[in-house]
Amino acid sequence: MPKRILVTGGLGFIGTNLIALLRNNGNFEIRVLDNESLGRREYLTEFPEVEFICADLRDPEKVYEGLKDMDCVIHLAADTRVINSIVDPHLNFENNVVGTFNLLNAMRRANVPTIINASTGGAILGDVPPPVHEGMLPEPASPYGASKLAVEGYLSSFSKSYGFEACSLRFSNVYGPRSWHKGSVVAHFMKQLLRGKELVVYGDGSQKRDYIYVEDICQGILSAMQRRVSGVFQLGSGWPTTINKLIARISDVVGSGYPVSARYEDFRTGEILNTWCDISKAEAALGFSPSMPLDEGLARTWCWFIEHRQRLDQ
Numbered sequence: 608m609p610k611r612i613l614v615t616g617g618l619g620f621i622g623t624n625l626i627a628l629l630r631n632n633g634n635f636e637i638r639v640l641d642n643e644s645l646g647r648r649e650y651l652t653e654f655p656e657v658e659f660i661c662a663d664l665r666d667p668e669k670v671y672e673g674l675k676d677m678d679c680v681i682h683l684a685a686d687t688r689v690i691n692s693i694v695d696p697h698l699n700f701e702n703n704v705v706g707t708f709n710l711l712n713a714m715r716r717a718n719v720p721t722i723i724n725a726s727t728g729g730a731i732l733g734d735v736p737p738p739v740h741e742g743m744l745p746e747p748a749s750p751y752g753a754s755k756l757a758v759e760g761y762l763s764s765f766s767k768s769y770g771f772e773a774c775s776l777r778f779s780n781v782y783g784p785r786s787w788h789k790g791s792v793v794a795h796f797m798k799q800l801l802r803g804k805e806l807v808v809y810g811d812g813s814q815k816r817d818y819i820y821v822e823d824i825c826q827g828i829l830s831a832m833q834r835r836v837s838g839v840f841q842l843g844s845g846w847p848t849t850i851n852k853l854i855a856r857i858s859d860v861v862g863s864g865y866p867v868s869a870r871y872e873d874f875r876t877g878e879i880l881n882t883w884c885d886i887s888k889a890e891a892a893l894g895f896s897p898s899m900p901l902d903e904g905l906a907r908t909w910c911w912f913i914e915h916r917q918r919l920d921q
């Protein structure tokens with residue numbers, strides 16, 4: 608079992624939640640490598656024991672230095688903005704593809720041959736009939752999805768060429784606490800409600816997604832590390848939820864003090880209409896078993912947003 612873990616992108620939403628889970632599940636030494644482009648250093652103040660290196664994956668020597676004395680890498684760093692990747696595909700390519708290649712190559716030099724990579728389901732597979740699974744032919748709908756597919760390819764090749772233990776976990780739509788900086792739907796809607804604004808839905812709200820609570824995703828990452836698996840795995844709740852149903856659930860959770868109204872606009876290019884995933888491979892290989900009901904996960908997330916609402920003024 609690896610002890611010393613480098614978490615790339617550890618200032619981000621999933622990274623900070625993962626650090627909280629690792630702290631309670633073993634005696635790990637954690638180092639975070641992040642360029643602070645999306646996450647913030649202050650998000651680590653609740654984890655004073657964690658070492659922080661401010662470095663960009665596009666700088667190969669800094670990445671190599673960051674790997675010193677590590678046993679394993681959990682690779683979460685990425686430019687995660689799907690719509691932005693359509694506006695500036697080159698920036699996305701440099702961060703996600705070149706950045707990950709630099710990381711893998713530095714791992715080879717530093718002899719750290721174990722990596723768990725954060726990948727994505729819907730964005731890689733495109734508009735295919737759900738539930739999506741690992742055997743489907745990928746047809747990415749955005750440069751972000753293409754970058755994640757390229758990264759999966761490099762992991763597979765480093766596994767076969769250099770004996771890396773390399774696994775890619777394809778997350779569905781993750782929501783939960785510590786997501787203030789995110790533009791994803793749950794975080795965005797909750798911030799809009801705190802601002803007293805209406806919610807904008809692209810399409811008629813019947814599009815389905817697979818929403819999974821962040822702690823369930825972090826449990827999946829921990830299992831992948833413990834079981835030393837290689838390959839590609841879908842991680843999600845396995846359940847479809849329409850945007851309209853999500854809004855109704857959020858409305859129940861926030862209560863009458865935050866009236867919810869929604870405006871419907873045209874569907875956006877690059878987004879998938881319906882996607883949710885088949886998690887049977889992860890259930891069998893990782894013992895993956897997401898347990899947070901949507902209502903409770905949303906309630907916990909809302910509590911966190913209320914606690915941190917002073918960020919509206921920052």
Ligand SMILES: NC(=O)c1ccc[n+]([C@@H]2O[C@H](COP(=O)([O-])OP(=O)(O)OC[C@H]3O[C@@H](n4cnc5c(N)ncnc54)[C@H](O)[C@@H]3O)[C@@H](O)[C@H]2O)c1
Binds near residue numbers: 622684777
């Ligand atoms: N949140 C989701 O719903 C979701 C779904 C599918 C996949 N994922 C993947 O999971 C991973 C983590 O997602 P998240 O939601 O925590 O994202 P996030 O944006 O909160 O965190 C990403 C972190 O990576 C850092 N980063 C970006 N480019 C970097 C670079 N070039 N060098 C060093 N650091 C860099 C950012 O500063 C940020 O702290 C990402 O790889 C993302 O693609 C997330």
